[in-house]
Structure formats: C-alpha cells, structure tokens
Amino acid sequence: MIENKELLNELKFILKEENINLNSPMKEHITFRVGGPADILVHPTTYDEVIQIVKLCNKYNEHFFILGNGSNLLVKDGGIRGVVIKFDKLDNIKVDGKRIIVQSGALLKDTCKVALSNALTGIEFACGIPGSIGGATTMNAGAYDGSMSDVIESALVLDKEGNIKNLSKEQLELKYRSSAIMKHKYIVLEVTLKLENLGEDKIKNRMDDLTNKRNEKQPLEYASAGSTFKRPEGHFTGKLIQDAGLKGTRVGGAEVSSKHSGFIINKGNATAKDILDLIELVQDKVKEEFDVTLLPEVRIIGEDKED
Template sequence: MIDEMKISLEGIDIRRDEPLKNYTYTKVGGPADFLAFPRNGYELSRIVKFANKHGLPWLVLGNASNLIVRDGGIRGFVIMFNKLNMVTVNGYTIEAEAGANLIETTKVAQFHSLTGFEFACGIPGSVGGAVFMNAGAYGGEIAHVLVSAKVLTKAGEIKTIDGKDMHFGYRHSILQDEEEVVISAKFALKPGDYQQITQEMKRLNHLRALKQPLEHPSCGSVFKRPVGHFAGQLITEADLKGYRIGGVEVSTKHAGFMVNVADGNAKDYEDLIAAVIAKVKAHSGITLEPEVRIIGEKEK
C-alpha cells in the first residue's frame, strides 16, 4: 500500500509517524500514521479518496486549537490545512481558505475597513475550525457573518452549503453531524470606519489578555457555558483554581482554561477535566460539559 500511496499521492506533503504534539496548541498528542498537508481542494480530495479506497480512517485537524489529541496518536490519515491559507477580499465579502488563521483574517477585514468580524480578533485557530464549531466571543459568532462554505464530504466530493443551511447553534453546525470538512468560507461584512474597527479590536484583545492565560499552551475554553451560569465561576467557587494533575493545571488567571505548565500529556488533561467535572458537580450540583474535542487513542 505504501508504494501505491507514493504513486497515487505523488507531490503531496505526507509524513509518516509524525508526533502531533509538534502541531497542537496544547503541545500534547501522539503520532499520526500519516500526516498530510494538502495545498488545495484537489489534493485534499485525492487523499480522502485514497484513504476511503483502502479502508483507512481520515481526520482533519484544522489548526488544532480547541482540541486534545490523546497520547496514543491517531490511526490512518491526519490532514492539516496549514498550506490552505489564502484570504481574498471582493467588495464587502471576504473569502478565506480553511487553514487561514482566524485572527489574521480579521486583520484583513480591518485593513479593508470592513466591520462585523471584530468579535473574532482574539480567537485562536483556523477559519475552517471556526465555521465547524460556530466559534464566537463577546456577543458575536460565525453564524452572524457566514454566507456560505465549500465543504468536503465523507466520500471525498466537494459541495457548497449556504450559511442558512448550516443549522448553527451554540458551538455547533451541521458539519459536526454530517462529518463534513470546510475547505473555504465566505463572510459578508459591512463598510466601517478603520479607526473605530481598530479601537474595538484593541479593546477586545485587551480584555482577552486580562482574562485569559495566553502565556502557556492550552486548548482554549474547556467547558461549554452551562445555562444560567459561567463555567469559570463554578470552577472558581469549587476552589479549583491552580488545581493540578501531572503537568496540567486549572489556570489561576481564568478557571475556564487548563494550561500545560510542566510538560504535561493528554492523559493529564483528561484526568483533570474528569476531576473538575466531578468536583464542580459535588459543590454546585451542576454538571459541566466539555467544549474541547478529545480525539485519538489512549497510550497503551
């Protein structure tokens, strides 16, 4: 099969047994059997069709921000979109490939004096991941600005979905149900004042820097917001700030985050998440639900 792969996928950057901790925001994660970096939708489709033909699982990680990859790694193909990162502007519409950095995409909007994307100016990760999970902050979310997305189906075909058909909810889209992958997305913005846009982005980034532990590797916000409550507040009230398992601890700056402070691994993250859920449940009666995706195999 390896020989056939070299022929069928010639010209595509594919690495064998590549440690995923080198690519994740958490700095944890075991090896991928095959880690692929397609440059366009055609290469992506070739990878998926090859994997399907040979019964190999495949998974897109995007920019690997709001997730934890287990220490046993991931079998089959892992696909990252680092090379799919072009951003273009046409009038009041921005089109970004899935691997484009979301923060950098909001800076493109800022440069062109387009407003509506300021809410995302501090959200780490990729455009594709943001659409997939309807990322949001400070009252805004992707659902408010998305026009359409070009996606890859499980069969390796490419289609376009209108924003109104995305079934957006809180950190949810139809892509999660259908296991489809964003290739690119179009966003409708409005003409604005450059100075006002800049000031708003500075204000939001200042708030983020005050509240969030940006100085350590993390998986972003760990838990969904419980109805009528804030996860960070519930964790704080349970006296869990600074609570640590292995090399991972509940941030002392914002209890809704867990940070890798001492070369922690994925098991540390999972054990800490389970412990926090149990302790918050015992303290307040509320069961926290993880927002972060946990994928891959546990180390044997």
C-alpha cells in the same frame, strides 16, 4: 504504526514528498502541546488533492481526521491511527467588495487583519481566537458576544464520499458550538464572510480593546486549547469551577488556571492523560457541589498510550 503500504504508495502520487510526514508528533500541531504521533500527516495544497486523499482513505477503509490550527483539540498520548489531513497550506484570503472568501486553513487572526485593512467590520470578535476559519466554522466559534454565525454567508464543503457542496448559512445550521458540518462530518474547504464597511480606526480600536481584555483575563502565556468546557445554560463555567475551590488545582503538568478557571493549561510538561484526569476531576467536583454537568468544549481524539 503504518500498516497500509498501498495507501502510502498511492499518496505519493497525489502529494509532493515534503507534504507527507510519517509518525509526526501531534504535540507539534496542536496548541495544547501534547499528544502522540499520527501515523500519516499530509498537507494538501489544492481542493483536488483533498478530494483525492479522502477518496483514497475511503478506498482502503482508512480513518482520516481533518486538522486546522489544532486550537480546540486534545490528542491522547498514544496518538492517531490513520491519516491526519492538515489544512495549513490552504490559507488563501480574497476580498470581493464586502465579502471575504477564505480558505479553510487560514487563521482567524489573519482574516481579521485583512478585514481591518479593507475597512470591513463584523469579525472583530474573532481577532484573538487562535483557530482556523474551517475549525471556527465547524464549531461556530465565538467570543465577546459575537460568533461566526453573525458573519458567514455560505461555505464550500466536502462530504464523506468526496463530493463538493455549497451550503448557505441556513443549511449550515449554526448553533452554539455546533453545526450541520459536525452533524454530517463535512469537511470545510472555503467560507464566504459577509461584512460591512466601517472606518479603519473604529475597527482597530475595537480589536485593540478586545485584545487587551483577552490579555488581562486569559492565561495566554501557557499552552491550552482555549475554554476547556462548554458553558452550561444559566451558569458561567469559570465561576462554577472557582466556587468549587478548584482554581490552581494541578494534576501532573496540567493546571486549572489561576488567572481564569475556565481554562486548563499545560504548565510545560503535561501529558494528555494529566489533562484528561484534571478534566474528569473538575467535572466530578462541579457535579458534586452544584449538580451541574460540565461538557468538554475541547475535542478529544486519539488513543491512550500503552504501558
């Protein structure tokens, strides 16, 4: 429910009407395809609009959440109160020599296509990750022995007060699934990647190889948020879950994938509660069997649905 009419009215002076959506179902905006409505969902088209929205939310003490492609996210069935700022219209990709300057909302797969067409190598690992550059930078996403920390040179971010900062790779503190962005709740506006030259054929062969491996091993035919859990030190998450006898286990419409136990999937009619209950079941069983604590890699936000 939207209670702050003053905030909504001021938003209409910042954004075009078509870029403001009320009570928007989050299941339409995250790859898990679950989640209740966001009170207000906005689509800024410039950095200045982002700054104005953040400052407006601060003015009215209204919660706001930044949304990229929604690929590492689970929104609860009660939805999200406040303002969701979706970056899908900030998706420009520009090449400058060996550098690619990418706006936060651009998808990794599109960035990889641009790198390929310009014979730039280093980001092939990300060609199948279904996220945005902003989200991938925030969590230092990675796959197949590569990660964003390998290719990021710097990032333009916004702090909670609406001030722009240009952070070097060192200042970003990129570690396994963490960063200074997460720690300080910065908002990524733009990322500069530093790549190297290589023959286009070699880059394409590498991307094709990784795409084939992903298709063979991951349940891409179902909605999910990618790997559900972080990898505990010294263990492989999928093997722990499989060895605990949980492969194929279901709660409602949620299932531990029979193809890859590290994935919880939406079989088509799951609720967020189904997924959360299955996450808890997996955590409890793995802890009981192996004394290993599995922590969610997927970010869980929003409110439970009232009965």
